[in-house]
């Protein structure tokens with residue numbers, strides 16, 4: 226069994242003042258998108274940055290430094306999918322990083338907070354097949370979503 230996974234997190238620049246509390250809690254508890262690591266002993270954060278404002282100039286360069294620090298997976302923070310509107314470039318960003326840097330990209334970090342879930346459900350934001358796939362790692366159940374409000 227692998228003992229440690231090194232990860233980088235890129236957040237949506239709209240939340241650039243965010244202190245990362247929900248992401249770090251979810252990492253520690255292996256909740257939301259971090260549940261894929263339930264069999265890994267330790268998760269180590271080796272990079273944390275923003276996309277660099279729309280249309281995401283930092284996406285082009287930031288993975289390189291994360292990978293130099295050992296990043297094996299890059300996560301797009303949950304803000305990418307819960308913002309109003311969600312990031313319109315998310316699919317392109319994921320494909321670009323995976324193609325150029327040959328590193329896995331996971332969409333999401335902490336569970337979607339329930340208050341965002343309610344509003345996006347009403348708006349129909351995630352009704353398409355594509356968006357259902359994007360939110361799948363962070364959807365979880367209502368109890369956990371509520372704990373991340």
Ligand code: SF4
Nearest residue numbers: 237238276279281312
């Ligand atoms: S919407 Fe997308 S490109 Fe714009 S700031 Fe957020 S993550 Fe970056």
